[in-house]
Amino acid sequence: MDAKLQVEVLPVTAFQQNCSLVWDAVSGRGALVDAGGEPARLIEAAQARGVTLEKLLVTHGHLDHIGVVAELAEKLGLPIEGPHEDDAFWIELLPEVARQYGFPPARSFTPQRWLQHGDQVTVGGLCFDVIHCPGHTPGHVVFHHRPSRLAIVGDVLFQGSIGRTDFPRGNHADLIRSIRDRLFPLGDDITFVPGHGPLSTFGAERRSNPFVGDAAVGS
Numbered sequence: 001m002d003a004k005l006q007v008e009v010l011p012v013t014a015f016q017q018n019c020s021l022v023w024d025a026v027s028g029r030g031a032l033v034d035a036g037g038e039p040a041r042l043i044e045a046a047q048a049r050g051v052t053l054e055k056l057l058v059t060h061g062h063l064d065h066i067g068v069v070a071e072l073a074e075k076l077g078l079p080i081e082g083p084h085e086d087d088a089f090w091i092e093l094l095p096e097v098a099r100q101y102g103f104p105p106a107r108s109f110t111p112q113r114w115l116q117h118g119d120q121v122t123v124g125g126l127c128f129d130v131i132h133c134p135g136h137t138p139g140h141v142v143f144h145h146r147p148s149r150l151a152i153v154g155d156v157l158f159q160g161s162i163g164r165t166d167f168p169r170g171n172h173a174d175l176i177r178s179i180r181d182r183l184f185p186l187g188d189d190i191t192f193v194p195g196h197g198p199l200s201t202f203g204a205e206r207r208s209n210p211f212v213g214d215a216a217v218g219s
Contacts, residue, residue, distance in 0.1 A: 005126055005148045006030075009193060010045055013037035013103070017064040020152050020193055023051040024124025031123045033057040033143060033152050034065040034195065035072050037103070042072070057121060057128075058082040058111065059154030060140040061090030062167075063097045065195065070107040079112040081121050084132050087139025088114075089169075115141050128152075131182050135175020136163030144186060151192045151202075157183065159200040162211045179205075179212045 008021040013036050021042070023030025030051040032042055046053050053076055056069050060083045073080050090097075091108050098106040115121070117132035121143065128143040136155045140163075143152045155163040157179055165172040183190075188203025206213055 005145055005150065006049070007150070007193065008045060008049065009199075010038075010042060011196075012041070013064045013067065015064040016196055018193055018195055018197075021045055021049070021051065022123055022126070022152075023049065024126045027124035028052055029054045029124035031055045031057050032072070034059055034154065035067075035069050036064040037067045039068040039072055039075070042068070043076075053078060054123065055121075056080045057123075057143060059142065059152065059195070060137045061087035061094070062137065062155065063094060063101060063103060063106065065154065066091065066094060066109075067098065067103055067106045070109040073109065080109060081111060081113045082115045082130075083111075083137075083141050084116065084134075084139035085114040086134070086169075087137050090137060090139075117141075133175075133178035133182055135165060135171050135173075135178050137167065138169045138171075138174075140178075142183065144190075149187065149190050151183070151186065151190055153183065153192045153194055155195040157192065157205060157209075157212070158194045158196060159198050159205070160209060162209070163195075176212055176217065180217065 006023050010019045012019050017036040020033040094106050094108045115130045119130040121128045131142040133142050133156045190202045
């Protein structure tokens, strides 16, 4: 991994969603990716690492990934970047979905910047490529830090599994295309942080993932 990029994975909420604290070791400036819950803990983690948070990044609009984004943005005065605008309907539904799942009250928000495929986002002196990967949700994006060979993929891909597509506007065929055509070509050596569970590599999943590996799709 590029020594400039530092990452700490912080599972939050009852769903154990992987919120990622990412920061530039040179400048000490960082961001939270998918701040789904436990805001005090996320702030404390940044403070413990001496990280100055400068923005909030979002992969997609599901509750466990965005539950405290609006709260942190307001409290810390931070801009929000992502996801793709096709997930706006999920963000608008956030207060209702939080009630349905028994989560603490959550507020919807409008990002300062919706992201498109091919965009880039910066964190300190770091630059992440934005990859639009619809399927789990229509507006899901992935953040890829090319120098570190690291991707933060939200709920697109997991170790040994893939994202669900039975939610509104999910699409299984789109999800498989996103993984096979947009993620796997980045390289077998790419390590990825999934939205839940342990890290893996694209190569390991291409070889053995029963849903999207080469054997599963007949490659």
